[in-house]
Amino acid sequence: MTKQEITCDDILRELRSKQYRPIYYLMGEEAYYIDLISDYIMDNVLTDTEKEFNLSVVYGADVDIATVINAAKRYPMMSEHQVVIVKEAQSIRNIDELSYYLQKPLRSTILVMCHKHGVLDRRKKLAAEIEKVGILFESKKLKEAQLPAFITSYMKRKGVDLEPKATSMLADFVGTDLSRLTGELEKLIITLPKGQTRVTPEQIERNIGISKDYNNFELRSALVERNVLKANQIINYFEKNPKTNPLQMTLSLLFGFYSNLMLAYYAPEKSEQGIASFLGLKSPWQAREYQTAMKRYSGVKTMQIIGEIRYTDAKSKGIGNSSLTDSELLRELIFKILH
Known part of the structure; x- marks a missing residue:
């Protein structure tokens, strides 16, 4: 070395x-x-x-x-x-x-x-x-795709295991600020009941304040499945809780996902392992959503979605937008993604 x-x-x-x-x-x-x-x-x-x-x-x-x-x-x-x-x-x-x-x-x-x-x-x-x-x-700053592995490794050193959904909720909510992320992980460790060594989505909801049903992770899953009802339920919740679900965080997550989806189309091997390896994901299970999304979205549609996310980001910063609120911008974007 x-x-x-x-x-x-x-x-x-x-x-x-x-x-x-x-x-x-x-x-x-x-x-x-x-x-x-x-x-x-x-x-x-x-x-x-x-x-x-x-x-x-x-x-x-x-x-x-x-x-x-x-x-x-x-x-x-x-x-x-x-x-x-x-x-x-x-x-x-x-x-x-x-x-x-x-x-x-x-x-x-x-x-x-x-x-x-x-x-x-x-x-x-x-x-x-x-x-x-x-x-x-x-x-160096960690990439978003590396966060689940960082969380899992950090908690394993502390003798604590996390359910995959709990890991994804944390990664999506906190992002790549490792000082803040480790602070939230330490908070979780302290609040674990005596003798329990596994963190569930319910504990994330209780102790970190992320809804286990209405968060960016669940929104992404609803979009992957093209579940219009669930996606609209989530953005309704976001509208009522704007401080815990800022638009920029949602746009960042969606942009990262659809950019990776675009790359996944070029993976030589379309198995879980092949996509995970091509995208630099630490675990093959993280590739499952990309496999599902590739069945629901064409490459052309994915490129259009990336363009719409960029356009929404610009409008959220006041470029070419005089009247729409953040929640209205998100609602418009989700409609364009799903239809």
Whole structure:
């Protein structure tokens, strides 16, 4: 495995076995993994007593690169290591000068740079210097298709199982904000009755506030089956509960589904496994809806639907629309999808 391909799990595995690097440069659009790694280092490398003298946490907006380098050059007091964590490292000016320190980094220092909502230019000398002596990790946003697998894996580590419908409800409702998603998962774990290790759609409804019968997941299923009555019941519910069912969330989910459906027509193998593999889905059962939808919608109709979703999105933002409310726009879109 090359250093560019290193994963969050690889880094945590090293840290748990007490293999430490002089620098961890954690960057990218997904804050969750950056926080996970930096929090692990902050909480576990030093004992509580050692932290008093050997843990420094600074913010990029408050320090310059010289201050960071000076902190990194200090020797630990009554400890094998010192930890220096720089949050919001993207705010530090002249960060390229860090490469001078990395020519000969202090092995007793663990320097953690947290660079969120962006990345370091890998073509620059600094990136090469980091990779030579430490870890350069890019935390990428998960795609929507990867969410069910993330949820299942996260809960399995906690000894909890989820029914597939419960997993899909959560993925559709929360989306790709992993910090918020894990917060909702922890809330679910706390509310599980003693001795119960399986989460049902009813528990999602009770504890997260998503209706098990009237949500985006069920709307998608109704559209797949071309069940006009059920689809209209759901959009009526959405109309009465606009705060928990915003139009943009529904449009995003529908656009993702019909875009994938369009791709599924090009899958060389139309079995569950073949479609799942072609679309990058983690589980073959996720491909079942696409198989069903391919029987209900032609490729031409699917292309028209994608165009209508884009048009509705534009109108919801005020482009070419002077009077229709979000619920009226959704009702119009659902009619066009089904007819």
